[in-house]
Amino acid sequence: MLSIVDQKSGRGARFCDGLSRRDMLRIGTLSVGGLSLPRILAAEQASGRRTHKSVIMIYMCGAPGHQDMYDLKMNAPAEIRGEFKPIATTVPGIEICEHMPRLARIMDKCVPLRSVHGSPDGNHDSFICYTGRTVRNQPPGGWPSMGAVTSKLLGSVDQAVPAFVGLSPDAGHPPYGSPGLPGFLGVSHAAFRPNGASSTDIVLKDLTQARLADRRSLLTDVDRLRRDIDATRALDGMDSLTRSAFDILTSSRLAKALDVGEEPESVRERYGKGDPNRFGDGAPRNLEHFLVARRLVEAGARVVTLNFGRWDFHSDNFNGMRDTHLPQFDQGLSALIEDLHARGLDKDVAVVAWGEFGRTPLINKDAGRDHWPQVGGGLLAGGGFRTGQVIGATDRLGGEIVDRPVHFAEVLATLYRHLGIDPAEASLRDHTGRPQYLLDNPTPLPELG
16 A cells, blocks of 8 residues: 555554554555555666676575585484485585485585574574674664665666565564565665565556556655655655555566466476465475566566575474475475576576574484574575585584684675675665675675686
8 A cells, every 4th residue: 555654643663764553644555565665665776777686595594404404424423413314416525415306416506505604692583694794783773684785775677676575474483584674774675575465466456557646646745745744854765665666566577577377387396386384483485485586586676585494493303304394495496596597597696595503413302403603504506606616614513613614794795796786895874874884794705706
């Protein structure tokens, strides 16, 4: 729905820009994900060029066990090495878990990370994956995620497709459901979240373009009135978002990108469906989101985030990984990587899949692994990177880094560089007007070329 701010009410939960959810006068039926379009759309189009660089980030809620995926420790005692066995991949010398055979077959297109670190305390929070920073000592407004930064600095490729799209459904544990926050950049650079049945509201349906034009005129008139009496200037900057809302509603481009029904059946079967239901307090294992992400970057999105599963196996780790998570993750991620290569997008689209930390080397009494912030893992693909290699190594028990520590910020710096943003030079002003660099460590991974 198109919304006009009513500043007289002071009630209700407030957003980061101080606006209350109850401070909205709703006009019409134009909504996405239960949020008003002007709050969640990316900034105005900055370039009309079709060719662009993109990033797809898969956040693995709850942090998967690195030693059960990419860094198996067969020489460790049984209480550490666990139940899984390694299998060979297409790259000699690189082995991964037996329950990821599809990724093993395309390892020449991937880069396992075995030494990711930077999580300070082992608390569950997607924040470090999206920002490369911890939640401590944030500037006023908070650190913005990579998607928000990209929206601010690069804008949209196409006015009808937001620069930053979040396919992350809400979760019982809120950080699991975050697509990445806008921080001090404000709601105009928050993720566009076309989740669930409300995705049908981004098309006009029975509303004619003439009636939409009338509503646009009405909104403009009321906004002008509100600005005349709005001492807080809360409406400043909303014009571009409203224009983007109308651009989306008068174009089928975004709606088509979200419709996997337009794909051949063979492609849809390759990705699979997974499970669209939320797993515990985590996310669904929705394999169609991998396909939607590919369609979105083709349509013009620069950053797409999605969440997957709940990997916080403090108990029954091996049954949980074997039966519900690893096979589906293997199918969805391998389908995405293969599809990008088949469509000639492997140099334009970078993919990263990871969680917020690793798991304990020692298996606990409940057959689970607990939090281990000392080291975790992840996987990179695409981006024109030098693939078919492993970066980093841990000791015999998988508990300590012994070679090439990789900080979250280094990976984010690599992704920024891929997008065309110089992480060492680019800065943004926070709410106090102070310039802030994007990362504390802005050095991309040199191993990737």
